[in-house]
Amino acid sequence: MTKQIVGRVDKIDFPKLELFNIDAKIDTGAYTSAIHCSQIIEEETGLKCTFYSKGHPNFSGKEVVFKQYSRTDVKSSNGYKENRFKIKSEVIFFGKTYKINLTLSTRDDMKFPVLIGRQFLNKKFLVDVDEQNISFNKKQA
Secondary structure, eight states, rough: OOOOOEEEEEEEEEEEGTTEEEEEEEEEOOSSEEESSSEEEEEEEEEEEEETTTTTTTTTEEEEEEOOOEEEEEOTSOOOEEEEEEEEEEEETEEEEEEEEEEEEOOTSSSEHHHHHEETTTTEEEEETTOOOOOHHHHHH
């Protein structure tokens, strides 16, 4: 199986979350993938998450309730360990839909609202750090 080449950043879609053309950093230093969520509240009905970010207009404030979720420990590059909620969703790269595990994190102070980590990239993609928006540009063509 040949691997698709992806750049260091891209704009991707999360159809089940109704999030489209979302800026994502392809991060081979991260094991898990993460998505920005401005409010994360665990309730009896499920996990409530608000996709809002002032700096990212495609994060318009949609509230989503996840019935199925789990928790996982994530270690940052500086060694700090954080216990985060994890959800399963779908992401589109190059017109193909893939299943993806995403940890929910407040990334307001980050340039990219989404990080795509090695767990997702493994066996599917090669990263060319000289390239960007390859999947998005193919969608536009």
